[in-house]
Amino acid sequence: MNDFNKLIDDIKTLKIQGAENVAREALNGIGRYEKEHGKLPSKLLVKKLLATRSTEPMMRNAVRYFMEHAKHGDPGKVLSYLMHGFDEADGKIASYAAGLITAGGTYFTHCHSSTVIEAFLWARKDGKQFSVHNTETRPLYQGRLTAEDLAANNIPVVHGVDSAARVLLKDCKAVFLGADALLSDGKVANKIGSEMVAELAFERDIPVYILANSWKFTKATSEEFQKRLEKRSASEVWERPPKGVEVMNNAFEFIDPRFITAVITEQGIRDSRTGAQELAKRHL
Numbered sequence: 001m002n003d004f005n006k007l008i009d010d011i012k013t014l015k016i017q018g019a020e021n022v023a024r025e026a027l028n029g030i031g032r033y034e035k036e037h038g039k040l041p042s043k044l045l046v047k048k049l050l051a052t053r054s055t056e057p058m059m060r061n062a063v064r065y066f067m068e069h070a071k072h073g074d075p076g077k078v079l080s081y082l083m084h085g086f087d088e089a090d091g092k093i094a095s096y097a098a099g100l101i102t103a104g105g106t107y108f109t110h111c112h113s114s115t116v117i118e119a120f121l122w123a124r125k126d127g128k129q130f131s132v133h134n135t136e137t138r139p140l141y142q143g144r145l146t147a148e149d150l151a152a153n154n155i156p157v158v159h160g161v162d163s164a165a166r167v168l169l170k171d172c173k174a175v176f177l178g179a180d181a182l183l184s185d186g187k188v189a190n191k192i193g194s195e196m197v198a199e200l201a202f203e204r205d206i207p208v209y210i211l212a213n214s215w216k217f218t219k220a221t222s223e224e225f226q227k228r229l230e231k232r233s234a235s236e237v238w239e240r241p242p243k244g245v246e247v248m249n250n251a252f253e254f255i256d257p258r259f260i261t262a263v264i265t266e267q268g269i270r271d272s273r274t275g276a277q278e279l280a281k282r283h284l
């Protein structure tokens with residue numbers, strides 16, 4: 001398998017996961033292809049790459065930007081402009097979110113978001129002692145990646161099954177979630193279970209913060225975006241279910257703005273509808 005097809009396969013099989021990692025690796029892969037072949041990949045290859053994860057506007061926005069600008073300029077410079085921009089944005093988001101973490105508190109997260117992890121690490125570097133509760137995120141257990149990252153950085157973490165979310169949420173000071181897509185109507189797409197957690201938190205007056213790079217914004221409304229929410233293979237949930245059992249394996253869901261206290265992007269901390277309106281005016 002050549003390098004580009006391996007990249008496509010790694011994204012499809014979630015060896016590379018999380019919206020921002022997927023976008024970065026897609027860009028790096030195109031950059032490597034250009035260096036190796038002296039030309040940009042064909043439209044067909046790019047289409048194949050973008051089709052790997054239909055719920056990822058960040059990959060789509062960034063790859064389209066790269067392809068457009070690299071055609072007329074130096075691909076290496078376009079790539080480092082994008083990566084530098086992402087790094088800068090991530091730092092701002094982490095610092096804003098870390099400001100919401102207080103020493104001695106317990107915070108909740110679901111799935112594995114590099115943006116959320118960075119915020120926790122930022123707070124830790126600021127000298128705050130706090131702990132995290134997180135859920136395993138069936139069927140692919142991305143929650144374990146979160147628990148591993150936190151433990152490796154000496155942040156105490158209590159990890160439980162998804163159905164323990166309500167119990168683990170008790171006494172948490174806030175919920176921090178990542179995002180795959182910020183929709184123009186203020187809804188947010190993230191891993192299945194995210195709205196369940198957000199709704200539980202809302203009912204308990206626990207604030208819910210979404211941490212996301214603004215490249216995840218799409219002008220689509222949630223209704224238009226619905227068909228892009230990835231449905232993955234039933235076998236991830238149950239390899240050989242008995243006859244008569246239909247397995248549902250929706251990988252993502254929308255979080256309604258009424259459950260979201262704020263969306264934190266590099267632009268700042270906004271309520272999710274206002275943030276979406278600002279991004280719609282400014283974005284590509």
Ligand code: RUB
Nearest residue numbers: 017018019020113114115178179191
């Ligand atoms: C990962 C997921 C993450 C977002 C944000 O889903 O839902 O919360 O992608 O991640 P999957 P990040 O494992 O199916 O890709 O903040 O790293 O962009």
